[in-house]
Amino acid sequence: MRVKEVNWSNKGLLSATGPLTIMLLLFFLIPFFMTVVLSFQSTQYYRLQWTWDLDIWKEVFSEYFIWRIMWRTLTMSALCVVLCVVISLPIAYALINRMKSMENNVKILIVFAFLADAVLKTFGWVLVLDKSGVMNGFLAWIGLPEIDILFSPTATMIGMVYNLVPYTIFTIYLSMDRIDRDLVRAAYDAGASRFRTFWEVTLPLSKPGIFAGAILVFVLSLGVFLEPKVMGGGTRPMAAELIRQSFETRVNWPLGAALTLVVIAIGAITLAIAGKIAARTSAANATLAQEDSK
Numbered sequence: 428m429r430v431k432e433v434n435w436s437n438k439g440l441l442s443a444t445g446p447l448t449i450m451l452l453l454f455f456l457i458p459f460f461m462t463v464v465l466s467f468q469s470t471q472y473y474r475l476q477w478t479w480d481l482d483i484w485k486e487v488f489s490e491y492f493i494w495r496i497m498w499r500t501l502t503m504s505a506l507c508v509v510l511c512v513v514i515s516l517p518i519a520y521a522l523i524n525r526m527k528s529m530e531n532n533v534k535i536l537i538v539f540a541f542l543a544d545a546v547l548k549t550f551g552w553v554l555v556l557d558k559s560g561v562m563n564g565f566l567a568w569i570g571l572p573e574i575d576i577l578f579s580p581t582a583t584m585i586g587m588v589y590n591l592v593p594y595t596i597f598t599i600y601l602s603m604d605r606i607d608r609d610l611v612r613a614a615y616d617a618g619a620s621r622f623r624t625f626w627e628v629t630l631p632l633s634k635p636g637i638f639a640g641a642i643l644v645f646v647l648s649l650g651v652f653l654e655p656k657v658m659g660g661g662t663r664p665m666a667a668e669l670i671r672q673s674f675e676t677r678v679n680w681p682l683g684a685a686l687t688l689v690v691i692a693i694g695a696i697t698l699a700i701a702g703k704i705a706a707r708t709s710a711a712n713a714t715l716a717q718e719d720s721k
């Protein structure tokens with residue numbers, strides 16, 4: 428296949444990338460620049476003061492409770508990634524290998540649940556997990572004691588996993604769907620059990636989908652707001668709630684801007700590390716392929 432090289436003097440390339448460039452400029456770069464500028468200001472009597480100093484950043488890096496909340500956000504996000512991957516692996520595997528006749532119907536149901544309004548889904552879980560809700564009603568019906576997990580980190584995690592698990596389901600599903608079925612049949616012919624075939628063939632070849640879904644879930648979970656506020660009851664706030672309080676409750680816009688930049692930096696560092704790992708993995712796979720061809 429012949430590859431045609433083009434440069435930025437090409438009018439077709441400019442016309443194709445122009446609208447996207449304008450959108451990025453208006454809705455990302457300019458607001459991002461304004462956020463950076465705002466983080467170097469201060470407030471006095473709930474009014475913004477154009478001081479151009481580092482007082483806000485000193486507060487961010489010196490306040491223990493800020494970094495305790497940031498650490499809580501990171502640990503909750505990491506746990507959410509693990510749970511989403513663990514839940515998604517059997518679902519994706521079943522869609523491809525055990526539910527071929529119902530595959531499209533199940534995927535449509537997952538998409539509908541994913542596209543449903545996040546507020547409705549979150550308050551729906553409140554009705555389920557409440558002391559007098561559906562879950563405890565079912566437990567009482569079968570003779571088990573009530574469980575009080577609403578307004579706790581456990582309830583927050585349930586909401587996070589429920590809202591974000593479709594990302595890992597579909598990335599892992601797409602990765603598994605691309606696996607050459609001859610490799611799986613060859614493993615069966617060699618005497619491998621279903622579990623060993625999954626562990627040594629399907630799972631390693633699904634790593635790109637697992638990796639992509641894990642990164643998506645981690646970055647998105649850094650900014651979750653409804654789950655810790657509604658299902659967690661605000662008892663264990665995360666980064667997004669801290670940013671909201673800085674802007675609305677404390678009317679400290681510079682602090683909110685600085686905290687926003689910290690969360691963006693965490694997400695950017697995560698993506699950069701993920702990109703490096705993906706590049707090294709691709710290079711290693713290409714090297715192995717060349718050695719095998721020789």
